[in-house]
Amino acid sequence: MIDMIISILLGSLTAMVPIVLTSTGAVVSERAGVVNIGYEGILLMSALFGAMFAEMSGSPWIGLLGGAFVGMLLGMLHGAITVYMKGDHIIPGIGINILALGVVAFGITAIWGTAGQHQVPSNIRIQPIINTPYGGLSPMVLITFVIVFLTHWVLFRTPLGLRIRAVGENPEAADALGVNVERYRFLATVYGATLAGLGGAYLSVDWLGVVTKEISSGRGFIALANMVFSGWNPIRALIGGFIFGFFDNLSVWVRTNPAISQVVPWQFVATLPYIVTIIIVAGIIGKVRPPKWDGRPYKRE
């Protein structure tokens, strides 16, 4: 019993990291008014390049930074298109998602010579700080907490955060007050994609230790949903990510038990995490409102 509780808790913390990092990044980006649906692709590509950087350098931490760097580059691409060229916010994201499918499938073969999957050697994976037979606690979990709280503090307690929110709520007013709307929007986009990149590298060099063609498995989209449910708030996104991870793990434990799986169809138990998360988050937070200028390019009159 105790084993089970510990395992579920550790499992939820572990599973939460990529979703929460991406959600937090997306919160900042959208608070500044830039929608990016390319996080799925960023996670995927960063998982590949993160592992590549880790193996080239021999250090998993370099791998994580490398993943964040790839995320940053993709964020700059998105920022350049949406902020400076005033392009559509959705299309580039779709493009990145599709590009990632090709780049990663091809990249695994091109870099490591085996198709479809690559095992990251265990000596260049992040070692857990707590190690139990049924799951460990990665230092990245703590880093995620730090990033979330720091982001939350900056976003809601500092002048920088006020400017970020201002360019997403009312860029005209912000512009009139002398805030460089384009710069803040661009940097917020890059920040969001960088966090997603970190989350992607975490998948391969920390949590799972493999690179596969579809390792992101929809986490980028779950993170976007989580961002909306959180009402564009990093700490609530953290809680949402944890709740989702918790019930996802719990559902696996429950349906693995043969006594239960004989009675309740496993498909039903498997949908519970989604339903419960929606109920809890929607019930507590209630109605949420996106930033007013979210997804709209700002052109100075």
Added chain:
Amino acid sequence: MKKSVLALFLIGVLAFSVVASGCIGGEKTTTPQTTEEKPQYAGKIAIVYDVGGRGDLSFNDMAYLGASRAAKDFNLELKEVQSKQESDYLPNLRTLAQSGEYTIIIAVGFMMTDAIKQVADEFPNQKFAIIDGYVPDKPNVMSILFKENEGSALVGALAGLIAANDGKDKVGAVLGIEIPVLYKFEGGYRFGVAWAEDYYKKKTGKDVDIQVLYTYTGSFTDPAKGKTAAQAQLGQGAWVIYQIAGAVGLGVFDAVGEYLQSQGKEFGPPFAIGVDSAQDWIKPGVIIASMMKRVDVGVYKAVEAAVKGTFKGGIVELGLADGGVGVSTIDDVKAMFNSLPEDVKKKKLEELGFKSEDELFAKLEETRKQVPDWIWQAVDELKQKILSGEIVVPKAMNKEQIEAIRNAKSWQEMEELAKQWESSS
């Protein structure tokens, strides 16, 4: 500001492309590789790989093994064609068929089923074979399928005996999406576990009741789901876990590996069991064996039939008796490993932390020695009994049948079911 940001961005793109081209440029990307042109060949055969392509250490590599062996034995020229994406299947097959030079064209993987059906109609005189695809009604297409239930029964017996021998009462199975094909695996595995209970009782006089924990993860692609499921099963006492879940299974290996690591152990138990190809090399020490689908045997048989004139359209199901399925041996891993190009081999060894191939194989031997000889002999005994027809392994094809197997108390009961199903079909 705008300019500097743009400049920064361009530098980024440049750096990105340099990195990308650096790691990609060194590889050969030429696709169809023909063996050297020599006039004295007796004929030509062609093989079309799935998107994964050569180097997957699974389906495609095994298909190559079979095709190259057949090419050598029957003195044929082998043409390999790689599919870069799914939309390549049709044009690849069509181009090959159009030339009319090939004795047989072999498509690897069930993904090509529809393409094969179409091309088979367009070229009724061309012989085709498809591995793992179900095309029952074309006179010029040979569908090669495998009796996964028989192979799964063997690894089930292995799992059950390892658990019983260590005084444990649970084994696990992590499966992909709940589709009827997987029932074949699950049913066979359950049969093997039940057989192991009986065998253990007869051998030691001790009663054992081994439960099978099973999780359908609902995915073939997300390793995280496999890892969570395997951790849940380990946490509930599963001692050996059989993965039948594609990429999800990689998470199973990782979970078992971490369990061992946390206990400071280099070798199992607990063990994981691989599937489809000899996956033992993926995590030496963790994977005790794999349930192999011998794609190479399937390809060889297809070529043989075409060359000897015994080719017939329809379903050919390869079981234990035909060498179509089985438990992996070290030799299987060796054969697979040796089919890789030298540089890839070297890279793989380096990643696994071995200095030479021999070290890897020694480690695999060592892994197998963690299990007493009598267990391996017992598995072999079951194999002989299935071969001789003394034991029939049930083949569950739908929900009803798998439920019947899940509820059966003993392997004899399951065998009864198998006989009923066989006589009714």
